[in-house]
Amino acid sequence: MTSHSIGDWSFEPEANELRRGDERRRLEHRAARTLELLCSRAGEVITPDDILARVWKGRAISANSVPVVISDLRQALEDDARRPRYIETVAKRGYRLMVEPPAEPAAAYRPNRLRPMILALGALALAVTALAWAMFGSAADLPALIVRPVQNATDNPAYQPLVNASSAMLMAQAEQLDGVQIFRGASPRKDAIRLESWLFIWNGRLTLMMSAQRPDGSVLWTGITTGGERRIPNEIARQMQSLGERLRHNAAR
Structure with a gap:
């Protein structure tokens, strides 16, 4: 049986089910097929038209059907549309299953060269954080x-x-x-x-x-x-x- 890993979740397309440890969450058929499509093309932007063609197979439906299914998937995955961990909305294009980049091997320690860079990056990060706080607040x-x-x-x-x-x-x-x-x-x-x-x-x-x-x-x-x-x-x-x-x-x- 094919399965897909989505963060802490394991998605079983044939069972229409999300699993996390002993927890099981059953997905509605179209939600499961949409998630299966996103998983099969993880990292790619899938357009609403493509989802409609693959999942609804051209049947006449409401224009809001895809956003409703995406919302159901986010709820099941405990995802947040504004700070997504799994499903990202790409403005005016569609949706993308986010893929975590592989961890890079740690670089060899070079104290004389890295220390000034680390200090500069730290100062930049603090400045960006202060600016964001001033602009948007908590x-x-x-x-x-x-x-x-x-x-x-x-x-x-x-x-x-x-x-x-x-x-x-x-x-x-x-x-x-x-x-x-x-x-x-x-x-x-x-x-x-x-x-x-x-x-x-x-x-x-x-x-x-x-x-x-x-x-x-x-x-x-x-x-x-x-x-x-x-x-x-x-x-x-x-x-x-x-x-x-x-x-x-x-x-x-």
């Missing part, structure tokens, strides 16, 4: 957002797949926001904004409502999308960009 200085799963308020279990897809899209888009610290479900930060979302039927149409609430319960931002099953996931990206701008503006006040 993670604790960023606005924090807790993304909660979408709730099915339609009273119809037939819409649960759309609810699940919308939840995955919310998290995937949140992880792409610049200057915002993202948490899934809960956060130790007392100042974190909580994003709650509901799918319901309003005037006979499917509607997704999102509400970003401050710790005191007051509403910071709301977003609403009404339309069919194809429109709602497509609108989530636009709504999340609006929320990101509101969070950064609120933090700057």
